[in-house]
Amino acid sequence: xxxxxxxxxxxxxxxxxxxxxxxxxxxxxxxxxxxxxxxxxxxxxxxxxxxxxxxxxxxxxxxxxxxxxxxxxxxxxxxxxxxxxxxxxxxxxxxxxxxxxxxxxxxxxxxxxxxxxxxxxxxxxxxxxxxxxxxxxxxxxxxxxxxxxxxxxxxxxxxxxxxxxxxxxxxxxxxxxxxxxxxxxxxxxxxxxxxxxxxxxxxxxxxxxxxxxxxxxxxxxxxxxxxxxxxxxxxxxxxxxxxxxxxxxxxxxxxxxxxxxxxxxxxxxxxxxxxxxxxxxxxxxxxxxxxxxxxxxxxxxxxxxxxxxxxxxxxxxxxxxxxxxxxxxxxxxxxxxxxxxxxxxxxxxxxxxxxxxxxxxxxxxxxxxxxxxxxxxxxxxxxxxxxxxxxxxxxxx
Amino acid sequence: xxxxxxxxxxxxxxxxxxxxxxxxxxxxxxxxxxxxxxxxxxxxxxxxxxxxxxxxxxxxxxxxxxxxxxxxxxxxxxxxxxxxxxxxxxxxxxxxxxxxxxxxxxxxxxxxxxxxxxxxxxxxxxxxxxxxxxxxxxxxxxxxxxxxxxxxxxxxxxxxxxxxxxxxxxxxxxxxxxxxxxxxxxxxxxxxxxxxxxxxxxxxxxxxxxxxxxxxxxxxxxxxxxxxxxxxxxxxxxxxxxxxxxxxxxxxxxxxxxxxxxxxxxxxxxxxxxxxxxxxxxxxxxxxxxxxxxxxxxxxxxxxxxxxxxxxxxxxxxxxxxxxxxxxxxxxxxxxxxxxxxxxxxxxxxxxxxxxxxxxxxxxxxxxxxxxxxxxxxxxxxxxxxxxxxxxxxxxx
Numbered sequence: 001x002x003x004x005x006x007x008x009x010x011x012x013x014x015x016x017x018x019x020x021x022x023x024x025x026x027x028x029x030x031x032x033x034x035x036x037x038x039x040x041x042x043x044x045x046x047x048x049x050x051x052x053x054x055x056x057x058x059x060x061x062x063x064x065x066x067x068x069x070x071x072x073x074x075x076x077x078x079x080x081x082x083x084x085x086x087x088x089x090x091x092x093x094x095x096x097x098x099x100x101x102x103x104x105x106x107x108x109x110x111x112x113x114x115x116x117x118x119x120x121x122x123x124x125x126x127x128x129x130x131x132x133x134x135x136x137x138x139x140x141x142x143x144x145x146x147x148x149x150x151x152x153x154x155x156x157x158x159x160x161x162x163x164x165x166x167x168x169x170x171x172x173x174x175x176x177x178x179x180x181x182x183x184x185x186x187x188x189x190x191x192x193x194x195x196x197x198x199x200x201x202x203x204x205x206x207x208x209x210x211x212x213x214x215x216x217x218x219x220x221x222x223x224x225x226x227x228x229x230x231x232x233x234x235x236x237x238x239x240x241x242x243x244x245x246x247x248x249x250x251x252x253x254x255x256x257x258x259x260x261x262x263x264x265x266x267x268x269x270x271x272x273x274x275x276x277x278x279x280x281x282x283x284x285x286x287x288x289x290x291x292x293x294x295x296x297x298x299x300x301x302x303x304x305x306x307x308x309x310x311x312x313x314x315x316x317x318x319x320x321x322x323x324x325x326x327x328x329x330x331x332x333x334x335x336x337x338x339x340x341x342x343x344x345x346x347x348x349x350x351x352x353x354x355x356x357x358x359x360x361x362x363x364x365x366x367x368x369x370x371x372x373x374x375x376x377x378x379x380x381x382x383x384x385x386x387x388x389x390x391x392x393x394x395x396x397x
Numbered sequence: 398x399x400x401x402x403x404x405x406x407x408x409x410x411x412x413x414x415x416x417x418x419x420x421x422x423x424x425x426x427x428x429x430x431x432x433x434x435x436x437x438x439x440x441x442x443x444x445x446x447x448x449x450x451x452x453x454x455x456x457x458x459x460x461x462x463x464x465x466x467x468x469x470x471x472x473x474x475x476x477x478x479x480x481x482x483x484x485x486x487x488x489x490x491x492x493x494x495x496x497x498x499x500x501x502x503x504x505x506x507x508x509x510x511x512x513x514x515x516x517x518x519x520x521x522x523x524x525x526x527x528x529x530x531x532x533x534x535x536x537x538x539x540x541x542x543x544x545x546x547x548x549x550x551x552x553x554x555x556x557x558x559x560x561x562x563x564x565x566x567x568x569x570x571x572x573x574x575x576x577x578x579x580x581x582x583x584x585x586x587x588x589x590x591x592x593x594x595x596x597x598x599x600x601x602x603x604x605x606x607x608x609x610x611x612x613x614x615x616x617x618x619x620x621x622x623x624x625x626x627x628x629x630x631x632x633x634x635x636x637x638x639x640x641x642x643x644x645x646x647x648x649x650x651x652x653x654x655x656x657x658x659x660x661x662x663x664x665x666x667x668x669x670x671x672x673x674x675x676x677x678x679x680x681x682x683x684x685x686x687x688x689x690x691x692x693x694x695x696x697x698x699x700x701x702x703x704x705x706x707x708x709x710x711x712x713x714x715x716x717x718x719x720x721x722x723x724x725x726x727x728x729x730x731x732x733x734x735x736x737x738x739x740x741x742x743x744x745x746x747x748x749x750x751x752x753x754x755x756x757x758x759x760x761x762x763x764x765x766x767x768x769x770x771x772x773x774x775x776x777x778x779x780x781x782x783x784x785x786x787x788x789x790x791x792x793x794x
Contacts, residue, residue, distance in 0.1 A: 008636040010462055011645075015629035022622050029615040062456050065407055141617060218426040220538060221670055225419050228671060232412035239405040248408075266660075270667030273618055274625060 016054060020046055021277035034375035036138055039277050041372065043284020056285050060278060067279030068133045068340070069249045070272040073231050075136040075154070076253020077260055077268065078145045081199045084155045084254070087148065091155035094319035098156065098335050099163045101315035102127035105307040110359075113300065118175050119359060122349040125171045126363045127308050129164030131283075131339025131371060132157035133246065137276060138375050139334075144382055149330035152320055154250075156335060161247050162191045168345055169242070175354040187242040194241050195251065198234070202255030210259040224264045227256050244341075283339050287368045291361035301365040308366050309373065312336045330381045336374040342367035413451060417443055418674035431772035433535055436674050438769065440681020453682050457675060464676030465530045465737070466646045467669040470628050472533040472551065473650020474657055474665065475542045478596045481552045481651070484545065488552035491716035495553065495732050496560045498712035499524040502704040507756075510697065515572050516756060519746040522568045523760045524705050526561025528680075528736025528768060529554035530643065534673060535772050536731075541779055546727035549717055551647075553732060558644050559588045565742055566639070572751045584639040591638050592648065595631070599652030607656040621661045624653045641738075680736050684765045688758035698762040705763050706770065709733045727778045733771040739764035 024038030024045070046054040054060070084091075106124035111117075132154065139150045166188055173179040214222045231252040238248025256264075292298045317332030346363035349355035355363075421435030421442070443451040451457070481488075503521035508514075529551065536547045563585055570576040611619045628649040635645025653661075689695045714729030743760035746752035752760075 007642060008633060010459060011466075011629055011633035011636060011642050015626070015633050018622075018629060019626050022616065022626065026614055026616050035616055058455060059459050062407060062459060069408075217423055219419065219423050219432055224667075224670060225415075229412070229416050229419065232408050232415060236405060236408035236412050239408060245404060245408050263663075266663045267667030267670060270621075270664030271671050273621060273664060274668050 010059070013054060013060065016046060017042065017060075017281045018274070018277050021281050025277075032379075034138055034379055035141070036134065036280060036375050037372055039280035040284045040368070042277070043281030044287050044289075044368070045284070046281065047285035047287065049284075049287050049289040054285060056282070060282055060285070063275055063278035064282035064340075065245070065279075067272070067275035067277070067282075068246050069231070069235060070268060071133050071137055071276050071279065072246045072250040073253040074265070074268050074272045075140055075145065076250040076255075077257045077265060078140065079151060079154060079254065080257060081203050081254045083151050084158075085196075085199060087152045087155050090320050090323065091152050092159055094152060094156040094316045094331055094335070095159035095163055097315035097319040098130070098160060098312050099128050099167065099315075101311035102308055103167065105311045106304065109300075109303060109307060115356075115359065116354075118171075118354045119349075119356065121171045121174060122345065122355050123304070123359060123363060125164075125167050126342045126345035126349070127304070127311070127338065127366065128160075128167050129338065129341040129345070130157045130160050130312070130335045131337045131341050131367075132161065132250070133279060134337035134339050134371050134374060135334045135378065137280070138378055142379075142382065144385060147330075147382070147385055148323060149320075149327040149334065149382075152323070152327070152331050153334035156316065156319075156331070158195060158247055158250060160335070161341070162188075162195060162243050164341065164345075165191075165243050168348065172348065172352065175349075175352050190241050191243045194238070195243075195247065198251040198255055202251065203258045206255050207258045210256070221263075221267070223260065224267050227252070227260060227264055227268070230256060279340070283343070283368060283371055286343055286364050288361065288364075291358070292365065294358075297358050297361060301362045301369075304362055305366045305369045308338060308370050309336055326381070330378070333374060333377045333381050336377070337371040338367040339371045340367070342370075407456070410451060410457065413443060414439065414457075414678050415671070415674050418678050422674075429776075431535055431776055432538070433531065433677060433772050434769055436677035437681045437765070439674070440678030441684050441686075441765070442681070443678065444682035444684065446681075446684050446686040451682060453679070457679055457682070460672055460675035461679035461737070462642070462676075464669070464672035464674070464679075465643050466628070466632060467665060468530050468534055468673050468676065469643045469647040470624075470650040471662070471665050471669045472537055472542065473647040473652075474654045474662060475537065476548060476551060476651065477654060478600045478651050480548050481555075482596060484549045484552050487717050487720065488549050488556055491549060491553040491713045491728055491732070492556035492560055494712035494716045495527070495557060495709050496525050496564065496712075498708035499705055500564060502708045503701065506697075506700060506704055512753075512756065513751075515568075515751045516746075516753065518568045518571060519742065519752050520701070520756060520760060522561075522564050523739045523742035523746070524701070524708070524735065524763065525557075525564050526735065526738040526742070527554045527557050527709070527732045528734045528738050528764075529558065529647070530676060531734035531736050531768050531771060532731045532775065534677075535775050539776075539779065541782060544727075544779070544782055545720060546717075546724040546731065546779075549720070549724070549728050550731035553713065553716075553728070555592060555644055555647060557732070558738070559585075559592060559640050561738060561742075562588075562640050565745070569745065569749065572746075572749050587638050588640045591635070591640075592644065595648040595652055599648065600655045603652050604655045607653070618660075618664070620657065621664050624649070624657060624661055624665070627653060676737070680740070680765060680768055683740055683761050685758065685761075688755070689762065691755075694755050694758060698759045698766075701759055702763045702766045705735060705767050706733055723778070727775070730771060730774045730778050733774070734768040735764040736768045737764070739767075 021039040021042040024042045025035030028038035103124040106127040107120045110120035110123045234248035234252040235245040312335045313332035316335040317328040320331040321328045418436040418439040421439045422432030425435035500521040503524040504517045507517035507520045631645035631649040632642040709732045710729035713732040714725040717728040718725045
């Protein structure tokens with residue numbers, strides 16, 4: 001029959017990635033590790049590193065973006081904006097220290113290695129931003145979102161994302177040879193106003209407005225549809241302002257957190273449940289183990305990864321030390337994963353021609369390794385924390 | 398900031414299509430028309446016909462395929478296989494008559510117009526297959542899936558889909574100059590065994606197996622994840638066998654219908670709710686009104702559309718006349734929409750070079766027009782039917 005191969009493409013890739021991710025997640029849970037590790041490893045297994053059955057492509061990118069968008073939307077719904085703002089000062093210090101230390105460590109290491117100044121600062125920039133999706137998924141799945149450390153991580157990760165994008169803008173400007181100070185300042189101010197504005201006033205405003213709009217609508221699932229429109233609109237607005245779409249998704253969730261019911265959360269949860277594996281496996285897919293056949297590159301990757309882990313642990317840990325040592329440890333570990341954010345910086349550097357292919361490989365290694373290593377450490381750090389009844393967060397009802 | 402435009406692309410298209418679809422659905426409901434019409438019209442409005450803000454592309458195709466896949470999976474869950482098999486004989490007659498009449502009508506009209514024999518039979522083939530997604534979405538949204546006429550439509554539409562793909566295979570063979578009889582017979586037999594086998598034994602087998610597997614799994618939402626894996630696997634298997642992925646999706650839903658709980662249905666519903674608008678608007682997007690500036694083409698489109706509507710009404714209505722006139726009318730109207738299925742046939746004809754661009758336009762017009770016209774007629778035909786309490790199907794809980 002005609003066009004069989006084309007028609008099979010989508011269900012094949014859906015089955016391969018979703019099935020493998022869930023299988024490895026199950027295996028990880030059995031040996032006492034977080035399932036999220038299995039889902040990332042599924043990408044490594046299916047991708048160019050091992051089996052080479054699936055290559056990164058546009059369709060997978062879309063599925064992965066949908067996954068992380070709905071993931072952060074869902075997490076945003078579970079926390080109160082007021083509580084995030086309550087840990088705001090600590091989160092700001094955590095984010096600032098967690099940006100500065102990795103950046104300088106990356107720069108310094110690469111300067112010692114002897115690459116160009118631009119390449120060195122790009123590596124630093126790639127080590128800056130935390131992949132909030134990874135930690136958020138872990139915390140949500142384990143019912144830990146209501147912990148003080150968890151809220152600090154979420155608030156700090158949002159600030160960190162804004163800072164990370166500013167750092168990226170600066171190093172891109174440097175690479176292009178002209179620093180646009182006014183443009184950078186405008187972006188910074190607008191991004192701050194947008195983030196704080198939505199967090200501070202969004203949920204209060206929607207609590208009054210949403211029920212009124214809903215009453216006037218005759219379509220089914222009107223509240224859910226309004227939430228989804230807000231999700232897409234704020235994601236888009238965030239990109240236009242110059243920050244990541246997922247920050248907009250998180251803010252949309254936050255804004256709706258006081259005006260959604262169980263039903264809207266369940267429907268959102270369904271979408272996240274289907275697409276998050278594509279986000280997680282998508283990170284693993286980017287790794288190409290063959291890039292590390294050279295001993296020198298492997299050593300450099302290990303050094304950069306160690307630096308990425310230690311600098312976040314120290315920077316973010318010190319920033320939250322007044323919460324006590326165990327919370328500081330949780331925050332430090334929670335900020336470790338670099339995931340897709342680090343890789344985006346590396347790809348931009350590659351496309352600008354300022355970083356070389358081997359260094360690109362090093363950054364991808366660092367991004368995947370920090371992402372795979374953080375969840376088991378998080379498991380240990382949160383051990384002894386009273387887990388919230390699962391059904392109140394995203395688990396079985 | 399770098400790559401702003403690329404990053405904005407996905408949220409922009411998500412917002413445009415989802416937002417417009419839901420807005421027009423709301424407007425349609427207000428004027429007493431089914432919301433589904435508004436969602437299809439949203440595609441016409443945003444697409445090349447009017448605003449030209451969105452063009453069909455690979456990403457939209459994926460979102461649309463996800464939409465119709467989850468739509469039929471959800472519908473499958475709501476019906477019992479035994480009940481479908483109970484109306485099986487009627488459905489078979491409905492499907493056969495509903496395939497034969499439109500095929501010969503299309504062929505005859507085009508023969509009178511004077512196109513080549515191959516082009517004429519391709520138009521006939523494009524008029525054969527019902528887009529079960531459209532009627533299923535209407536029936537599900539209105540809480541009418543438990544009606545006898547609804548079950549007859551679903552069963553007939555599945556058979557119709559198998560027949561339609563066989564007709565397509567035959568005409569493609571004819572176009573390529575060699576009819577592979579053994580290949581066609583094999584496809585027909587395997588497709589029948591697959592469909593009837595899953596419908597007959599699937600849900601009974603899973604009712605015993607699923608709870609046992611679930612007990613052994615430690616991952617959250619294990620039952621939902623098993624259902625999703627079955628959805629992707631059966632969709633893929635259906636394509637390999639030579640029938641449409643959505644038939645596999647429907648059968649997966651059917652197989653799980655007796656072993657899913659409220660939770661699995663809600664999570665599935667969330668995914669369908671987000672992606673179905675992309676399927677519906679995607680149909681409207683394909684239309685190019687500028688193709689109909691020529692009076693002759695417009696007239697031909699109107700004639701073909703009228704023939705497509707009348708032949709399904711008569712063929713399917715007569716096939717189910719022993720259920721009484723009102724049920725026969727419902728079945729006849731329910732089988733009218735050709736949606737994406739007719740367009741796929743047209744695209745294959747275009748790619749094989751056997752149909753000309755104007756005739757392609759005529760088929761797309763017929764596909765969109767039958768799809769937009771059917772839901773209002775369905776509304777009238779099902780008026781007076783006791784609608785099932787909405788929360789028992791896919792509405793607000």
